[in-house]
Every structure is written in C-alpha cells, then in structure tokens.
Amino acid sequence: MAMLEARDITLTFRGLAALLNVSFSVEQGQIASLIGPNGAGKTSMLNCISGRYHPDEGQIALNGRDMLPMAAHDRVKAGLSRTFQNIALFKGLSVLDNLMVGRHVRLDYGLLSSLFYWGKARRSEDLHRRRIEEIIDFLGLSPHRHQVAGKLPYGVQKRVELGRALAGEPELLLLDEPMAGMNLEETEDMARYILDINEEWGITVLLVEHDMGVVMDISDHVVVLDFGQVLAAGTPAQVQADPDVIAAYLGSENASFIGR
Amino acid sequence: MRGKCGLFHTSYASETRFFQSGFQKLSLGLFLVLLLCSPFFLSNYQVSMLNMINIAVIGAVALNLLTGCCGQISLGHGAFIGVGAYTTGLCTLAGWPFFAALLFGGLVTAVVGMLFGIPSLRLKGIYLAIATLAAQLILSYVFLHWTSVTGGAIGMGLDAPVILGMSLDNDAKMFYLTFGVAAASVLLVANILRTRHGRAFVAIRDFHQSAESVGVNLFAYKLQAFAVSSFLAGIAGGLWAHYTMYITPEQFDIMLSIQYLAMIIIGGLGSVLGSIFGAVFVTLLPEFLGVLAQWAGSFFPNISMYFLALREGIFGLILVLFLIFEPEGLAHRWRLIKAYWKLYPFAH
Numbered sequence: 097m098a099m100l101e102a103r104d105i106t107l108t109f110r111g112l113a114a115l116l117n118v119s120f121s122v123e124q125g126q127i128a129s130l131i132g133p134n135g136a137g138k139t140s141m142l143n144c145i146s147g148r149y150h151p152d153e154g155q156i157a158l159n160g161r162d163m164l165p166m167a168a169h170d171r172v173k174a175g176l177s178r179t180f181q182n183i184a185l186f187k188g189l190s191v192l193d194n195l196m197v198g199r200h201v202r203l204d205y206g207l208l209s210s211l212f213y214w215g216k217a218r219r220s221e222d223l224h225r226r227r228i229e230e231i232i233d234f235l236g237l238s239p240h241r242h243q244v245a246g247k248l249p250y251g252v253q254k255r256v257e258l259g260r261a262l263a264g265e266p267e268l269l270l271l272d273e274p275m276a277g278m279n280l281e282e283t284e285d286m287a288r289y290i291l292d293i294n295e296e297w298g299i300t301v302l303l304v305e306h307d308m309g310v311v312m313d314i315s316d317h318v319v320v321l322d323f324g325q326v327l328a329a330g331t332p333a334q335v336q337a338d339p340d341v342i343a344a345y346l347g348s349e350n351a352s353f354i355g356r
Numbered sequence: 357m358r359g360k361c362g363l364f365h366t367s368y369a370s371e372t373r374f375f376q377s378g379f380q381k382l383s384l385g386l387f388l389v390l391l392l393c394s395p396f397f398l399s400n401y402q403v404s405m406l407n408m409i410n411i412a413v414i415g416a417v418a419l420n421l422l423t424g425c426c427g428q429i430s431l432g433h434g435a436f437i438g439v440g441a442y443t444t445g446l447c448t449l450a451g452w453p454f455f456a457a458l459l460f461g462g463l464v465t466a467v468v469g470m471l472f473g474i475p476s477l478r479l480k481g482i483y484l485a486i487a488t489l490a491a492q493l494i495l496s497y498v499f500l501h502w503t504s505v506t507g508g509a510i511g512m513g514l515d516a517p518v519i520l521g522m523s524l525d526n527d528a529k530m531f532y533l534t535f536g537v538a539a540a541s542v543l544l545v546a547n548i549l550r551t552r553h554g555r556a557f558v559a560i561r562d563f564h565q566s567a568e569s570v571g572v573n574l575f576a577y578k579l580q581a582f583a584v585s586s587f588l589a590g591i592a593g594g595l596w597a598h599y600t601m602y603i604t605p606e607q608f609d610i611m612l613s614i615q616y617l618a619m620i621i622i623g624g625l626g627s628v629l630g631s632i633f634g635a636v637f638v639t640l641l642p643e644f645l646g647v648l649a650q651w652a653g654s655f656f657p658n659i660s661m662y663f664l665a666l667r668e669g670i671f672g673l674i675l676v677l678f679l680i681f682e683p684e685g686l687a688h689r690w691r692l693i694k695a696y697w698k699l700y701p702f703a704h
C-alpha cells in the first residue's frame with residue numbers, strides 16, 4: 097500500500113477546474129516530485145492534501161486513512177507537515193519559538209498546566225526542546241536561534257520553515273518550492289537537507305519544484321501536471337523521455353528542462 | 357563593576373526563566389518590597405491610585421493576551437469587566453465568601469467572552485472589532501435594563517470584601533488584595549506566553565494559515581484566548597466593584613473598553629511588561645493633567661476649567677501621538693534604555 101494515495105481529485109474555482117481527475121501515489125520512503133508549468137495546479141494539489149482546499153471529488157488517503165473528512169489541523173497529527181511557496185513564518189516569534197510552534201501537536205499538556213507552568217508543562221517543554229535543538233543543529237540555525245524570524249535573510253527563513261515542518265515529526269513532508277529564489281549554493285544545501293531528511297530520518301517527501309536539475313537528481317518518482325491534469329508519471333528517466341512531457345515543456349519558459 | 361559580556365545557559369530550563377540575571381531579581385525584589393511597604397508611607401489618596409493601577413493591570417494584561425498576542429481585537433472588554441463586577445457583586449450580596457464570588461465572576465465572564473468570541477472564527481480585524489463592539493452595546497443595554505438583577509441606572513451597592521473575617525474597609529488593606537491578584541494575573545499570563553498555548557496564540561496572530569498547518573486548531577485556540585482574557589477581565593471587574601463599593605452601568609461603557617485598548621497600545625501590544633506600563637500611564641494620566649492644569653492655572657487663571665472639558669480630547673491626542681511616535685509602546689522604549697545601559701559606556 098502506498099503511503100499517500102490521491103485518487104481522481106477534482107478541484108474547481110467558480111466552475112474552472114484547477115485539478116481534473118488527478119491520481120497519483122507516493123510510496124513510503126520515496127522522494128516524489130510534482131512538477132509542471134506555472135499554474136498547472138501543483139500548489140492546489142498540496143493544499144488539497146494538507147487540508148487548505150477541499151476538492152470537489154476524489155479521495156486522498158495517508159497510510160490508508162481517509163484524509164478528506166479531517167480538518168487541516170488534525171492531519172498534522174496524522175503525520176503530515178508542509179512548507180509554503182511564499183514564506184509563511186511567524187514573523188514576530190524567534191526561530192526557536194517558530195520551531196516549538198511546529199511541535200505543537202507533539203506537546204499535549206493542557207491550558208491549566210500552561211497557566212501555572214506546572215510539572216507536566218515544564219517537563220515537556222524541556223524534553224521537546226532537546227529534539228528542537230537537534231533540528232536546529234541539523235539545519236545550521238544555531239546562530240539565529242534567538243533572532244526574530246521576520247528579520248532573517250530569505251535563505252535562512254526558508255530553512256526555518258523547513259525546520260518548523262520537521263518539528264512536527266511528519267511521516268510525509270510536503271515541500272512547496274523550497275529552492276525558489278535561492279542561489280546555487282543555497283539550492284545545493286537545501287537538496288542535501290532533503291536527501292538527509294529522507295535517508296537518515298526516514299521521512300517520505302513530496303516535493304514541488306521548478307529547478308529540474310534538482311528534481312531529476314534527487315527524486316525517486318516524478319509526477320508531471322499540466323493544466324490540472326496528470327501528463328505523465330514515472331522515474332526521472334521515464335518522464336524525461338516522455339513525448340507528451342517534451343511537447344508540453346518545449347516552447348515554454350521551462351524549456352531548459354530538456355537540456356539538463 | 358563586575359560586568360558580564362553575555363549570558364550563558366547550562367540548561368534549557370534556565371533559558372526560559374523570567375529573570376535571567378541576579379541583578380534583575382534583586383532590583384525587582386527591592387521594588388516589590390518598596391511597593392508592599394508603600395501603604396505605610398503614602399497618603400490614602402496615593403494608595404487609592406495604586407489600587408486603581410493594580411486593577412487596571414489585571415484588565416490590561418488580559419486584553420493584551422487577546423488583542424496583542426492572539427491578534428483578536430476586542431472592543432468589548434469594558435463590558436466584560438462589567439459582567440465580572442455584577443456577577444461577583446450578586447454573589448457576595450447572596451452571602452458567598454469573597455474569593456468564591458470573585459472566581460465565579462471570572463468564570464461567568466469567561467463563558468460570556470467565549471460566546472462573543474465565536475464570531476472570531478469568521479471575522480478578522482475591523483470586522484471582529486465591530487462584532488465585539490456589538491457585544492459591548494448589548495451588554496451595556498443588559499446592565500441598564502435588567503433592573504431586577506443589576507439595579508439598572510440606580511446601580512448596585514456592595515460591601516467591602518471580607519476575607520477570613522477581616523473586612524478590607526480601607527485603601528491600605530485593599531491594596532494587598534488588589535496587588536496580590538494583579539501579581540497572580542501577570543504571572544499566569546506570562547506563564548501562558550512561554551508555553552504551547554501562548555505560542556499558538558502568537559502563531560494565530562502572525563500567520564493563521566501557517567498556524568493551522570502546524571496543527572493549531574484555530575477555533576479552539578481563539579476561544580481559549582477569549583476565555584482566559586475574559587476570565588481575568590471578570591476578576592478585574594469583581595475587584596473594582598468591591599473596591600468602589602458601588603457600580604452603575606456607565607462605569608462599563610465603551611469608554612472603558614477604549615481606555616483599556618489605549619493602555620495596551622501605549623504600553624506595547626503583546627508585551628506583559630507593556631500592559632503594566634500602559635495601565636500605570638493611563639491611570640495616572642488624569643492626575644498628571646490635573647497637576648498640569650493647576651500649574652498652568654497660576655499663569656492663566658481660567659485654564660483649569662478648559663482642561664477638564666478637554667480631558668478626553670487630550671487623552672485622544674496622546675494616544676495618536678503614541679501611535680505615530682512610539683508605535684511599539686513603552687515596553688519597547690524600556691528595552692532600548694536597558695540595552696543602552698547594559699553596554700554603557702561602550703554603546704556602538
């Protein structure tokens with residue numbers, strides 16, 4: 097059984113279909129990529145999985161559990177985390193607190209415990225802080241730990257957002273263009289992080305990315321969307337050789353895809 | 357001077373403590389001792405100002421949790437304070453022990469606050485402000501017209517609180533009650549802010565979609581913010597009612613809501629310390645203006661009359677000046693001053 101299974105997803109905005117009968121699956125332990133030209137519906141698909149959009153039709157299952165009836169915040173507990181295409185950090189909180197918020201669902205003391213900062217709240221803050229520090233070290237965020245997130249450079253903010261998603265201990269991580277706007281070095285670092293997260297921490301990744309070089313390098317499985325429909329799916333090599341994909345990308349601004 | 361050039365922590369727990377250095381603890385301790393002795397050397401009138409400040413601190417810290425930290429603006433806190441005042445008053449009139457009445461008043465206000473917080477699921481910013489303004493108007497109407505319970509326009513007379521058989525019938529005795537409750541309220545809110553609930557509140561304020569995507573149940577947490585905030589507002593109301601020993605509906609009108617908003621704006625949105633600064637500032641402002649009027653009166657004999665008439669105008673003017681020149685409030689200025697002295701004389 098696949099870890100993530102999307103079947104016949106259709107999503108419309110005022111009668112216009114952003115997604116039309118989209119089906120694909122992601123196996124446990126994979127890095128899967130969702131690619132396609134601008135406006136193809138990649139972000140919309142992630143939003144359907146994470147619960148921000150509600151598809152008109154279709155099914156989405158995570159580890160066999162039906163996701164669609166669940167509220168967005170409950171899906172996090174079920175093992176889902178995500179980052180956003182445009183940085184969506186809590187700008188007024190420090191890096192550390194951003195990550196601690198990311199851990200929200202793993203902390204389970206109640207409001208009274210919070211008010212009095214009693215035993216359980218205190219213990220669990222300390223305990224989870226340890227894990228957060230591991231993530232901070234892993235992403236090289238130590239120098240920024242106590243800085244306010246909104247004032248950090250763009251590339252660092254992108255990493256903080258990745259850290260916040262990791263803090264929720266996801267089984268499936270949804271990344272919406274984590275390399276967008278980064279220079280070559282930052283892109284390579286980010287690719288390295290994604291590989292490490294996948295290989296060492298065993299987290300399955302669904303990646304949306306425009307940088308075809310990276311996608312083809314690190315993906316196990318690629319799904320190509322075009323105008324809200326699945327154009328092709330398979331290994332990077334299969335997808336690159338697919339005539340439909342080549343036709344769709346030729347003449348578009350993503351033509352570089354063919355060359356790389 | 358035994359200086360330190362930085363802070364070093366050897367455990368995570370030490371980092372989340374409120375006071376990072378011994379010096380901070382010492383100065384706060386001295387300040388508290390001074391404050392606790394103050395009824396012995398201040399005049400009755402001055403102690404009564406301290407009482408008003410203590411009560412204002414509770415209300416301000418409550419509103420700041422909801423509006424400053426969670427981003428849910430409330431124009432209804434004046435009325436929420438009223439709900440606490442009337443409920444606590446009714447309970448003590450019925451012969452309840454004071455603390456039981458106060459607690460119950462807080463709980464009833466929490467429920468009322470949550471009820472009026474329900475629109476926050478759908479409404480944001482100015483629209484939520486209007487919805488809570490409606491709460492203010494509805495509750496004001498109830499205070500005025502539910503005569504059989506509230507006494508209507510005539511008001512409700514109350515006794516001084518009796519605690520363990522002792523009647524707190526003067527300002528000095530009352531001071532220890534208001535101070536204790538204010539300190540406890542500040543502590544509770546500060547605690548919330550360093551735990552998952554407070555972080556979730558701020559997350560909702562900063563980016564509600566991200567908050568949802570990390571698993572924060574937006575509705576549940578907004579309602580919790582309304583509940584805790586209204587609870588404390590109710591406590592402030594209960595104390596206030598038994599301090600003035602007489603309550604009428606106009607005490608809890610829209611002006612009070614605006615005054616509390618002014619406190620948190622002037623003090624600093626989202627800052628516990630700022631709530632305290634704001635409460636002190638706004639409570640003492642009329643006194644200060646009075647002194648100013650008297651002083652000006654010695655040059656222009658009739659000016660004190662105008663000053664009185666202009667009081668609300670001056671209040672508004674000061675608020676606007678703060679919004680323009682000190683938008684982050686007094687708490688921010690305080691941090692800047694502290695940072696300056698920490699490095700003195702090596703600033704830059």
Ligand SMILES: Nc1ncnc2c1ncn2[C@@H]1O[C@H](COP(=O)(O)OP(=O)(O)OP(=O)(O)O)[C@@H](O)[C@H]1O
Nearest residue numbers: 109113114132133134135136137138139140141181
């Ligand atoms: N909230 C919305 N309301 C209306 N239309 C929307 C909404 N979200 C997405 N769309 C439409 O759905 C289509 C797919 O958008 P989407 O953002 O999913 O594309 P994308 O593949 O992520 O593109 P990009 O590479 O530019 O990020 C677009 O035509 C867009 O205009």
Ligand SMILES: [Mg+2]
Nearest residue numbers: 138139140181
């Ligand atoms: Mg997109």
